[in-house]
Amino acid sequence: MSKRYSIVAFVAVLALVAAACGGDEETPSATGETPAATGQTGEVPTGGVLREETVDFGFTNAFDPTGEYLGTAWSYYGNLLMRGLVSYPWLPGDQGGNEPVADLATDTGQLSADGLTLTFTLKDGVMWQPPLDRPVTSQDVAWAFQRINTESLIAQYGNYYCGTIVGMDCSGKSQEDPIEGIETPDDSTIVFQLERPTGDFLFRLAQPAAAPVPPEVAGCFSEAGEYGRYVMSSGPYMLLGSDEMDVSSCNTLEPISGYDPDRFMYYTRNPNYDQATDDNRQNYVDGFAQVINTNVEDSFNRVLNGDIDMVHGAPPAAILQQYLTNPDLEDNFKAEQGDRTWYITMNLIVPPFDDIHVRKAVNLVVDKASLLQSTGGPTSGDVATTIEPPAVLPDTASYDPYATPNLAGDLDAAKAEMAQSAYDSDGDGVCDDPVCQDVLLVNRNYEPWTNYTPILQENLSAIGIELKIRELEIDTAYTTIQTMNNLVPIAINAGWGKDYASPYGFDFFLFNTAGLACEGLVNYAMVGLTEDLASECGDNVLDAYNAAVEANGPIPNVDEDMEACVTTPPGDAYNACWATLDQRLMEEIVPWVPYRWGSQNVAIGDSVVQWVYDQSAAWTAYSRVAVDNDLTIEDVAS
Amino acid sequence: MIRYIIRRLLWVLVTLLLVALITYTIFFVMPSTDPAVNFAGKQPTPELVARVRELFGLDKPFVVQYGQFVGRLFLGDDYGWPGLGFSFSTRSELKPVILDRLWVTAQLAIGAAILWLMIGIPIGILSALKPRSIFDRLAMGFALFGVSAPVFFIGPVLLYIFWYKLQLLPGTGYYPIEDGLSQWYLHMLLPWCVLALGFAAFYARMSRANLIETMGEDYIRTARAKGLSERRVVLKHGLRASLTPIVTMLGLDLGALLGGAIITETVFNLPGIGQYAVQSDFYAILDITLIAAFFITIANLIVDIVYAFLDPRVRYT
Numbered sequence: 024m025s026k027r028y029s030i031v032a033f034v035a036v037l038a039l040v041a042a043a044c045g046g047d048e049e050t051p052s053a054t055g056e057t058p059a060a061t062g063q064t065g066e067v068p069t070g071g072v073l074r075e076e077t078v079d080f081g082f083t084n085a086f087d088p089t090g091e092y093l094g095t096a097w098s099y100y101g102n103l104l105m106r107g108l109v110s111y112p113w114l115p116g117d118q119g120g121n122e123p124v125a126d127l128a129t130d131t132g133q134l135s136a137d138g139l140t141l142t143f144t145l146k147d148g149v150m151w152q153p154p155l156d157r158p159v160t161s162q163d164v165a166w167a168f169q170r171i172n173t174e175s176l177i178a179q180y181g182n183y184y185c186g187t188i189v190g191m192d193c194s195g196k197s198q199e200d201p202i203e204g205i206e207t208p209d210d211s212t213i214v215f216q217l218e219r220p221t222g223d224f225l226f227r228l229a230q231p232a233a234a235p236v237p238p239e240v241a242g243c244f245s246e247a248g249e250y251g252r253y254v255m256s257s258g259p260y261m262l263l264g265s266d267e268m269d270v271s272s273c274n275t276l277e278p279i280s281g282y283d284p285d286r287f288m289y290y291t292r293n294p295n296y297d298q299a300t301d302d303n304r305q306n307y308v309d310g311f312a313q314v315i316n317t318n319v320e321d322s323f324n325r326v327l328n329g330d331i332d333m334v335h336g337a338p339p340a341a342i343l344q345q346y347l348t349n350p351d352l353e354d355n356f357k358a359e360q361g362d363r364t365w366y367i368t369m370n371l372i373v374p375p376f377d378d379i380h381v382r383k384a385v386n387l388v389v390d391k392a393s394l395l396q397s398t399g400g401p402t403s404g405d406v407a408t409t410i411e412p413p414a415v416l417p418d419t420a421s422y423d424p425y426a427t428p429n430l431a432g433d434l435d436a437a438k439a440e441m442a443q444s445a446y447d448s449d450g451d452g453v454c455d456d457p458v459c460q461d462v463l464l465v466n467r468n469y470e471p472w473t474n475y476t477p478i479l480q481e482n483l484s485a486i487g488i489e490l491k492i493r494e495l496e497i498d499t500a501y502t503t504i505q506t507m508n509n510l511v512p513i514a515i516n517a518g519w520g521k522d523y524a525s526p527y528g529f530d531f532f533l534f535n536t537a538g539l540a541c542e543g544l545v546n547y548a549m550v551g552l553t554e555d556l557a558s559e560c561g562d563n564v565l566d567a568y569n570a571a572v573e574a575n576g577p578i579p580n581v582d583e584d585m586e587a588c589v590t591t592p593p594g595d596a597y598n599a600c601w602a603t604l605d606q607r608l609m610e611e612i613v614p615w616v617p618y619r620w621g622s623q624n625v626a627i628g629d630s631v632v633q634w635v636y637d638q639s640a641a642w643t644a645y646s647r648v649a650v651d652n653d654l655t656i657e658d659v660a661s
Numbered sequence: 662m663i664r665y666i667i668r669r670l671l672w673v674l675v676t677l678l679l680v681a682l683i684t685y686t687i688f689f690v691m692p693s694t695d696p697a698v699n700f701a702g703k704q705p706t707p708e709l710v711a712r713v714r715e716l717f718g719l720d721k722p723f724v725v726q727y728g729q730f731v732g733r734l735f736l737g738d739d740y741g742w743p744g745l746g747f748s749f750s751t752r753s754e755l756k757p758v759i760l761d762r763l764w765v766t767a768q769l770a771i772g773a774a775i776l777w778l779m780i781g782i783p784i785g786i787l788s789a790l791k792p793r794s795i796f797d798r799l800a801m802g803f804a805l806f807g808v809s810a811p812v813f814f815i816g817p818v819l820l821y822i823f824w825y826k827l828q829l830l831p832g833t834g835y836y837p838i839e840d841g842l843s844q845w846y847l848h849m850l851l852p853w854c855v856l857a858l859g860f861a862a863f864y865a866r867m868s869r870a871n872l873i874e875t876m877g878e879d880y881i882r883t884a885r886a887k888g889l890s891e892r893r894v895v896l897k898h899g900l901r902a903s904l905t906p907i908v909t910m911l912g913l914d915l916g917a918l919l920g921g922a923i924i925t926e927t928v929f930n931l932p933g934i935g936q937y938a939v940q941s942d943f944y945a946i947l948d949i950t951l952i953a954a955f956f957i958t959i960a961n962l963i964v965d966i967v968y969a970f971l972d973p974r975v976r977y978t
Contacts, residue, residue, distance in 0.1 A: 078940075085750060092703050174712055175712075177701070251752060278753070284748075286932060317939075318928050320817065321820060321928075321930065324825055324832075532704045537706065542710070543706070543707065
């Protein structure tokens with residue numbers, strides 16, 4: 024009897040294993056059509072719902088556009104909900120995707136000869152969604168700036184406007200207070216008065232915080248983030264259920280049913296949107312469903328299974344391997360320029376990196392090719408040779424001041440540089456000072472960053488710098504290097520993405536003294552650090568500062584260079600100014616070793632028949648995507 | 662007994678206050694969890710961080726903040742009672758979110774508990790009654806596998822087999838009961854099984870060990886000698902004594918699970934409080950920590966009271 028049971032059990036196990044391992048390869052669902060290439064036109068179906076999953080929304084200001092700083096949110100705002108005076112064409116960089124274009128305005132503004140006055144005329148026929156049911160006016164645009172200027176609303180990138188527009192200082196007490204430098208002579212005209220000529224002002228106007236907001240709804244919320252669950256649309260889509268809001272008074276407002284910050288976000292078409300007023304968006308799909316799924320691998324399996332259309336975020340390594348090795352999935356994987364630089368930062372006041380020759384030697388010795396390979400190879404991006412990603416500053420795209428054979432580092436050149444350092448007493452190219460021992464390096468504690476550790480250890484050891492590695496959880500790693508008192512010598516955990524495709528938006532806080540603070544500093548290299556600030560942040564910071572200045576002279580400062588570039592009129596001269604600053608940073612100050620310009624990797628399902636990359640937000644151009652499912656948003660949301 | 666219960670409830674209160682104090686202190690000590698810096702965005706200038714601190718009352722001294730937190734909790738806040746505060750990241754009140762998620766976690770925990778009791782105890786009993794038999798060996802092998810295989814491994818494997826390959830069950834996600842009993846059940850089946858597996862294995866081992874020990878007692882021999890049927894000897898005399906520790910364990914395990922089965926909820930994308938604790942912020946984590954502590958301490962109390970009823974030798978004063 025027991026023998027029979029044993030046989031049955033064995034057969035059952037075999038059957039289970041066979042079912043799990045056998046069968047066909049995963050077959051794509053739907054029609055099996057290959058998704059159209061980026062920007063391809065032709066018969067593009069309309070209708071359907073784009074179904075996307077994400078681990079979490081990650082909004083930094085609860086989806087309130089006044090302060091929201093997350094790129095994903097900007098993608099939703101710009102493609103779906105908000106029409107600014109200017110915005111973007113929602114295209115790849117090589118098709119002008121990073122250049123502001125007229126959206127709500129009839130053109131990109133009339134600039135006065137002195138560069139201090141910019142006038143826009145609003146298009147006719149751009150309406151707010153129901154239940155507002157009225158035209159978007161210049162006062163709505165002005166209200167957006169009044170919100171930015173209001174202290175309690177915590178405009179997280181208010182620095183782009185405050186101090187630039189006359190009367191804006193981000194310390195306003197009420198969003199009802201008008202701004203001196205913004206005039207609205209009529210419903211269709213808005214005039215900006217600037218404190219100084221600002222070459223990238225159009226880019227700043229293209230940011231979601233500058234897009235119009237309706238005072239009758241937004242005006243009900245006076246604290247940061249509160250408006251996020253009540254966002255009204257002037258764009259082609261609106262949040263599901265938002266048309267049912269009772270906007271008769273602030274007391275009657277209820278959070279939009281189609282947006283649950285912990286679970287989902289559903290969009291449907293805005294019936295008041297007029298396609299004839301919009302050259303930038305194509306709006307093929309009928310709705311969008313953004314749903315949270317904490318199991319990211321499950322999400323990607325759902326894409327492969329045809330249950331959803333895409334996942335927000337790059338695929339994990341095991342999933343990525345499927346996309347890269349399975350020919351059936353080749354067209355479903357996209358790798359686009361992410362406009363983000365990953366870098367090694369070196370502290371200008373902490374030995375041995377207070378010596379410029381050491382910093383240059385590190386730039387020469389680091390094997391960037393290996394770092395890229397350990398990240399995932401070409402799909403993860405390109406080797407970075409300077410600070411600005413190519414799409415942000417094309418002028419420096421081929422600038423490589425520390426070129427090495429095959430991008431793999433040049434030990435001889437590095438040693439030659441190190442030999443000039445005060446820390447190499449015998450001039451053999453290897454640091455022989457005790458400060459080169461046990462040099463703290465801060466890193467993240469997961470791949471691919473942990474893959475970088477042995478590469479850097481080997482590279483820097485060759486020039487005599489022995490690293491003491493600290494691999495930390497991401498938030499802790501950032502907080503550690505953001506705290507000036509920690510005096511972290513070198514770190515590789517950080518990356519920086521553009522706010523907009525102009526160098527000011529990239530460089531400013533990274534190298535300006537405005538990015539220095541005792542806590543929360545962003546200028547990790549301490550460029551421009553002064554004695555006053557150093558003394559505020561602790562005795563050890565002051566001591567390090569004084570020692571660095573005594574040994575190497577004043578800490579270099581680029582604030583004036585930046586100011587000169589910001590006030591340069593837009594165009595070739597503007598970019599040339601920033602290119603010159605980039606060169607100065609890389610050759611005369613050397614705060615970083617940029618090693619990768621990151622790609623944005625996107626995996627899409629077969630039901631996505633047209634997918635376009637939006638360079639401005641470095642994500643999917645939702646307003647140009649098309650799917651071939653026949654779903655309605657009500658089907659998906661139920 | 663009443664006095665005992667009141668005393669224990671007071672200790673629950675003290676425990677919760679201590680847990681709140683420790684958790685609050687941790688947030689102050691660890692800079693990476695500073696909500697002001699996190700809320701200030703990508704470029705947290707000192708001015709911006711100061712503004713955030715002022716807005717959320719984070720600029721007040723630690724003692725004041727903690728006092729306000731405790732006051733809100735017990736007396737209520739702008740959103741009602743208990744005062745669970747709001748979420749920094751979503752700017753919405755936490756009470757409805759936590760209550761909704763607690764309901765999901767409760768469904769997961771209670772369903773898994775029923776399953777592991779239905780599986781673990783009978784296996785343990787049969788193993789105990791037939792020690793060293795083939796069944797016993799298979800059962801203990803299952804128990805070894807169950808306690809060894811972690812949820813984050815078993816969950817994705819079963820999802821792959823039963824959803825992705827065989828399409829027998831739906832995938833991840835939560836389906837409310839009110840939207841359809843059968844869909845709700847099918848969506849919960851795999852999470853219940855995965856969560857119950859480890860516990861069933863453990864309970865099987867515990868039941869077996871306890872029953873083997875009990876069946877060796879003198880009074881069991883006496884019961885048999887008196888001519889009682891084996892069934893009666895086992896069920897009425899042996900089981901009652903051997904399951905008493907199981908009741909204790911069940912209470913504690915349920916109490917702990919109601920604080921959030923984090924891994925199961927994450928793997929199966931169930932919007933429970935465990936999953937929420939992982940992805941949320943300051944006040945939410947504080948609230949969930951307190952809720953977990955509450956359930957564990959209350960579970961301890963309930964188990965102790967039930968024990969007194971099960972074992973007449975136990976009396977509390």
